[in-house]
Amino acid sequence: MADVAKLAGVSHQTVSRVVNGSAHVRPETRRRVVAAMGELDYRPNPAARALVTGRSRTLGVVSFDTTLYGPASTLYAIEQAAHAAGYFITIVSLTMLDRVSVLGAVERLRVQGVDGVLVITPQEGAADALVNLPAGVPVVAVEAGRPNSVPLVAVDQFAGAASATRLLLDLGHPTVWHVAGPSDFLEAQQREDGWRSTLEKAGAEIPRMLTGDWSPRSGYRAGLQLAANPKVSAVFVANDQMALGVLRALNERGRDIPREVSVVGFDDIPEAQYFTPPLTTVRQDFGEVGRSSLRMLLELMQRSGHPPQRVTIAPELVVRRSTARPPGA
Amino acid sequence: MADVAKLAGVSHQTVSRVVNGSAHVRPETRRRVVAAMGELDYRPNPAARALVTGRSRTLGVVSFDTTLYGPASTLYAIEQAAHAAGYFITIVSLTMLDRVSVLGAVERLRVQGVDGVLVITPQEGAADALVNLPAGVPVVAVEAGRPNSVPLVAVDQFAGAASATRLLLDLGHPTVWHVAGPSDFLEAQQREDGWRSTLEKAGAEIPRMLTGDWSPRSGYRAGLQLAANPKVSAVFVANDQMALGVLRALNERGRDIPREVSVVGFDDIPEAQYFTPPLTTVRQDFGEVGRSSLRMLLELMQRSGHPPQRVTIAPELVVRRSTARPPGA
DNA sequence: GGGGCGATTGTTATCGCTCACATTTGGCCG
């Protein structure tokens, strides 16, 4: 920077002003400085800048398995939005979502000097970790969180599950079975709640619930059980991957979908449309989740001390060919 | 840091030594300093450290659409490995992989002060961007690259495609159709080469090749064309998602898989095992790709001026139920 | 023509740390 100043015949402060686009620099001076910067191939040192300003223009993202479609898409949208806002994203991915790992990750990011943190934590313990977070860095929870915790951006899981269940009921199915996600995932709980309370409201019998771990394999196992029960005519599965497994199991056991059994998934992964048959599912707009959460974090960073709020994003039921009226109807 | 030094009754330099785990500090002194740090809840400032040492302990990853299974898994493995090595990962994801965006992304990371960069760039223009990269930051290419470019870690696409094609030939199919990926992806080209040269070597007729864009939708379209041709008995599809589309199209047109038509995919995404029928495919070990590339980058950072090298990871053919002997056999 | 004022530009201190070197300490040996 000193070299640039010398070459342009100005002080280093003026160079700084040009770099930061400050007003109060004569166009002619600015031109000279810009030319000097070009000639010397000068780039400001972010460490020096961070040292004096106290901010790094870097945001941290803590996420569970970024191999999964949901977190991956959310992360992607976050990165795009951050880029547009002039921020970098540094990511910490967790293999386990217990309280300790989440707190550790946030702390690690904080030490590293990020200006804010987004936490993509669908799991219960992880959400708890954010309840009494030591202050110091603005944090926004994404996809799931506790009330009275940090601000939250999430899709309305309850509504999504309810609409899926209602669809099946409306088609004439006497009741709807459910393959839930792991019970320690808040989203799994909320989807279960939406399913259960819709059945209750409709006065339908509530069948025994099956539980999987989000994987196609666990869906397959659940599907085998469902296939064994001739009374099963409609299934709401807590995510598309498990729904894929259910589809396979039913198919193997010779149950025709949707003529004999209707299946609804959740997420709308890109593959869902090409399952056999194309899967009726509940779409979550992960892109919007990512963008909203970034927007909220940026706001929180501006005027901190801002009261926790929550943004809810509506899911959308996508009807395809895995659902139909029940056999008798 | 000054406060810690005062509280512990030592100089700031001694505190620095303790923080950096340097030798030459008496255990008793170290204990006092550690206690003081704990009491004051002290954390070293990374910006200050980066300013003086010139390194940030941060690595950059430039990647194409991190929503796809391949890049997502690779990224995940990279992050895990980086974490273990004490590095942070900052990520830039690209929507387009042309020369300019890739160079821009690398430059952006460089300006931001990363110690090294990994570029996950399956596309041609992107790979070209790395050929005459301005020096300054160590760069390793992941998944695809040019000869005479930066060091590269990738799965042997040619071998994978060859093994898939050979499997089908060995089952007795007279020849093998191919649904390729976009022609500007190096991986698509290499898979095509593997397919073509295996057919040539076997003296089999080389059917007209179809091309998709990696999406299930494009696979579906290709599948419809294949279904219309009764001579098609074996198809090698360049990725699992397109294979899913092919499966659907064939199924819709009443072609039984694998009795009438055999299908092989590429990647082995987690869902592949639960397709209808479970997909025979070529597994790429993305985790290993991620770990190897990080290892290579770290090496490159140590002794720079190190000659470009390449690490090749062997793919693995996973035989499931979408392949069988041809109808006549 | 001098005063005044806003627009430019320069000066100095400082951010929190590590590096290089100077200094002190402590133990062992002759």
Added chain:
DNA sequence: CGGCCAAATGTGAGCGATAACAATCGCCCC
């Protein structure tokens, strides 16, 4: 018991930027 050497600790100088304030410059107006 003094001297010597290595181990332990301290001192001062930057790293490369921004912030706060000071100093000029130029122009307008009475």
